[in-house]
Structure formats: structure tokens, C-alpha cells
Amino acid sequence: MQSQLVxxxxxxxxMDDKKTAVFxxxxxxxxxxxxxxxxxxxxxxxAIVDVDGAEGVQTWHTFKQDFPDLPAIYTSVNExxxxxxxxxxxxxxxxxxxxxxxxxxxxxxxxxxxxxxxxEKAEAERHRLNLERKLxxxxxxxxxxxxxxxxxxxxxxxxxxxxxxxxxAEHGLLGALRVICRQNKDAALVYENKPLLVAFPxxxxxxxxxxxxxxxxxxxxxxxxxxxxxxxxxxxWRKNAKVSFESCLWQFALWTCRGRLVSEILxxxxxxxxGWPNLTRLAHISDAMRLxxxxxxxxxxxxxxxxxxxxxxxxxxxxxxxxxxxxxxAADPETIQAMxxxxxxxxxxxxxxxxxGLQEDGIVVRxxxxxxxxxxxxxxxxxxxxxx
Numbered sequence: 001m002q003s004q005l006v007x008x009x010x011x012x013x014x015m016d017d018k019k020t021a022v023f024x025x026x027x028x029x030x031x032x033x034x035x036x037x038x039x040x041x042x043x044x045x046x047a048i049v050d051v052d053g054a055e056g057v058q059t060w061h062t063f064k065q066d067f068p069d070l071p072a073i074y075t076s077v078n079e080x081x082x083x084x085x086x087x088x089x090x091x092x093x094x095x096x097x098x099x100x101x102x103x104x105x106x107x108x109x110x111x112x113x114x115x116x117x118x119x120e121k122a123e124a125e126r127h128r129l130n131l132e133r134k135l136x137x138x139x140x141x142x143x144x145x146x147x148x149x150x151x152x153x154x155x156x157x158x159x160x161x162x163x164x165x166x167x168x169a170e171h172g173l174l175g176a177l178r179v180i181c182r183q184n185k186d187a188a189l190v191y192e193n194k195p196l197l198v199a200f201p202x203x204x205x206x207x208x209x210x211x212x213x214x215x216x217x218x219x220x221x222x223x224x225x226x227x228x229x230x231x232x233x234x235x236x237w238r239k240n241a242k243v244s245f246e247s248c249l250w251q252f253a254l255w256t257c258r259g260r261l262v263s264e265i266l267x268x269x270x271x272x273x274x275g276w277p278n279l280t281r282l283a284h285i286s287d288a289m290r291l292x293x294x295x296x297x298x299x300x301x302x303x304x305x306x307x308x309x310x311x312x313x314x315x316x317x318x319x320x321x322x323x324x325x326x327x328x329x330a331a332d333p334e335t336i337q338a339m340x341x342x343x344x345x346x347x348x349x350x351x352x353x354x355x356x357g358l359q360e361d362g363i364v365v366r367x368x369x370x371x372x373x374x375x376x377x378x379x380x381x382x383x384x385x386x387x388x
Contacts, residue, residue, distance in 0.1 A: 007033070007034045007035075007036065008033055008034070008035050008036070008100075009035075009036050009037075009038045009043050009045050010023070010027070010035055010036065010037055010038065010045070010046055010047065010048060011037075011038055011039075011040070011041050011043075011046070011047040011048075011067075012047070012048055012050075013047055013049040013059065013063050013072075014049055014050040014051060014052075014053045014055070014059040014063075015048075015050045019050060020037065022091065023037065023091075026091075026096060029093070030097060033097075041066065041067045041070060045070075046071045046072065046100065046103060046104065047063065047067065047070050047071070047072040047073070048072070048073045048075060048087070049063050049072055049074055049075065051074065051075070051076045052076050052077055052078075052089070057080075057081075060084075071085075071103050071104060072085070072103075073085045073086075073099060073100070073103060074086050074087070074110075075087040075088070075089060075091065076088070076089060077089045079110075079115070080110060080112060081112055082112065083109050083110065083111055083112070084109065084110055085099060085102070085103045085108060085109060085110065086110035087099055113278075116276075116278060117276060119280075120276050120279065120292070121276075123289065124289070124292075124293035127289070127290070127293060128293070158303070158306075158307070159267060159302055159303045159306040159307070159313075160313065163313075164260070164267065164313075164317070165259075165260045165261070166260055166263045167222060167256060167257065167260045167261075167262065167263060168222070168263045169253075169256070169262050169263065169264065169321070169325065171222055171223070172218070172219065172221060172224045172226065172256065173189065173191075173196070173215065173218045173219050173224055173226050173252060173256070174219060174249075174252045174253060174255075174256040174325070176189050176226040176228060177189065177197075177199075177249060177252055178249070178325070179228065180199045180201075180228060181199060181201070181245050181249060183201060184201050184202075185201070185230050186198065186199065186200050186201070186202075186230070186231050186233065186234070186238075187199055187228050187230045187231065188209075188228070188229045188230075188231055189226055189227070189229075190226070190227040190228075191218060191224060191225070191227070194209075194210075195209045195210075195229075196209055196210055196215065197209055197210075197215075197248075198231065198237055199245070200237075200238050200241050201245075203238065203241065204244060204245045204246075205238075205241035205242065205243060205245070206241055206243040206244070206245065206248050207237050207241035207243070208243060215252070215255070219252050219255035220255060220258070222256075246278070246282070246326050247282055247283075249322075249325045249326050250277075250282045250283055250322045250325065250326055251282075251283045252325070253318075253321045253322040253324075253325040253326075254283055254285070254318055254321070254322055256321070257317060257318050257322070258314075258318075259313065259317050259318065260317060261302075261317050261320065262320065262321050262324055264324075264331075265320060265324065265331055267301060267302040267303060268301050268302075268303070269302075269331050270299050270300065270301050270331070271295070271299070271300065271301065271320065271329055271330065271331045272296070272298070272299040272300075272329075272330050273295040273296045273323060273328055273329060273330070274327075274328050274330050275296065275328055276292050276296060277292060277322070277326065277328055283322075285315055285318050285319050285322065286311070286312065286315045287309070287311040287312070287315050287319075288315075290309060290311065291305070291311065291316070294308075294309060302316065302320070
């Protein structure tokens, strides 16, 4: 039997002596396979990468650039934001070796989207069961004051349609972003001869040239004249692009909406969610969980949502705008078409880049929203010439 023992060389990345000692001890305890820790990647058959050090997740990306074909395990106290073979901390021996076997067979890939959906469905189910319990207790004369249970279960007042203001999502910075997100060319958005961001449709990522505060101010300006500049391929810019299309569209929608209704939707428009938004990694909207749970199962208009769910009007309109911008909101096409034909305003975008909306399917992404504002970027972006 001794001759049948399999030997595997393991490269440990991002670990100090203490962490290395833990794995060294674990490997000694394993009888079926002889594991040996090596110092060089060229000698390794697999790697375990710890991303909880000073470099963070960049440790993983650097490792994959250096050893793209070496099977590897990602270990951290935090769940990864992309598909990977994931070993959670604290490391458990009973989880380590089955994961190594799955890694070598090409199985066991951790899917963050699937895990997120499972958690959100479980949360929605808990809310549903809680509501059923409270309803049953109320029928028996028990009163509750719970924010999830609808007070008296329905609003008496109607949707205040006269107070609802509208905005045109084809205008301003949000409108320009929608244009470049549905095209297949690398493009920059420019305001007053200054670059704001660069979009890379091939990887669904955006490189920011200014701070989020500056972008927020521009989103609040419905009449901002935004120019689109198509650019040549630039690997350096693409590598530094970290913001996802979805998170950028969602955030821009909230900054632009500010409690208004997107002009393409009427209060009577029947709407429904095509799927759950990634609420764990998108800008917060109050009651977004309740709205998602209800709207993925039921088709309703604003009157119904406002009366039944008792959410604040601003939160409801913000949620409608954000989900519509990322392509997750399905709406009555005839109503939208009629509203589009009624709108007389002209977009400040040039005619050659105007469009009628975002693509049908929502974009599934997982990167956090943060500014990419470096000196190198500013020098490179200054070369963009804006044609008047």
C-alpha cells in the first residue's frame, strides 16, 4: 500500500510562518496523500492562497497572473465575490482535504451568486412565515407593532399621483451611461473637457476618473451636457477598471432619481422583477428586500405596491428606477411605448448615440463601487480631445 501513496507539492501564498505551520501540521496528519510544501510555483501541483494579508484580494489576482494554470484554493474570513474554490476561515481539516480533491477533479467551485440567491430566498421565506404567523395571531385578537407586518395591513390613503415628479433617464450623466453600457465599444464620458469615466463593455467594468461626490453632483444636474468619446484599446486602463456596470447604473439611478418616477413608466404600468437584485453589493434602498420578495412573485403597479406594502413613496420610486436601469424590471411594453411617444424633450446627448433603453437582461456583477482616481489615469485621460 505504501507504494500507492500519491505525492502532491503545495505552494502556500500570502501566509506567514504561523499560518504555514497550521497547514504543515494538517498535511502531516493526512495518510492517503503525501503533501509537501514547496517554495517555487514551478514545483507545485496546487496552491492555497490566503487573501487576508495587507494586499487583500489583490494577492489572488497577482497569483493568477503569475500562475494562470496552477489549480488553487482561495482562503479568507470573507466570502469571495467571484467563482473560486473557497476554503473559509477558520480552516477546518475536515473541509480542507475534500476541497483539494474537488479542486483536482475540477469540481466544487464556489458560486457567490447562487449563495446570495439562496440566502435571500431563505430571508424572504422567513419574512413570509413571520407574516403568516402574525396574521394568524391578529385573527385571534393579538396586536403587534412590527415594521415588517403592514400596519392594519393596508394603507387607507391612495398613491399621491399628483405629487409624483418624473425624470427622463435618457438625459444627463445617467442617460450617457446607459448609451455606452449597451454598446460594444470602449468609450469615455466627458464633461466640460474633463473625463469622468471610461467603460469597457467586453469586461463589463468601468474606470472612474473623478470622485463619487463629483459624479453625484452631475447626476443631480438633469441638464448636464455629457459628451461621449470612443477610444482605442488601452490594456492599462482596462486593467484598472474595477467598478461593475450594474453597480454604476444602480448608483447613478439613485442619484438621478431622488424620489422621482422614471418617465418611461406610469403609475398604472404593471411591473414585475425578472430576478433578485444583488442587494448585498448594491447601494442601499430601504425596504428593497420586501419589494424584491413581492415583485419577483407578483405583477403589480405603483398603486398596489404603495397600498399593500406600505413602503415610503421615495423608496418605492428609487427601487423602480434602479431595477429598471439595470434591466431587472419587466414593464408593460405598450404603456412604455405610449409614454415614450408623448415625451417631447430633447436629449442633450448627440443624435448618433441616442437609444431607447437598457438591454433586456440584467448584468450580474460583484465588484464594489469605488473611485479609481490616480495620477497616471489623469495624465492618460488628459489626452482625450473633446470635439465640439
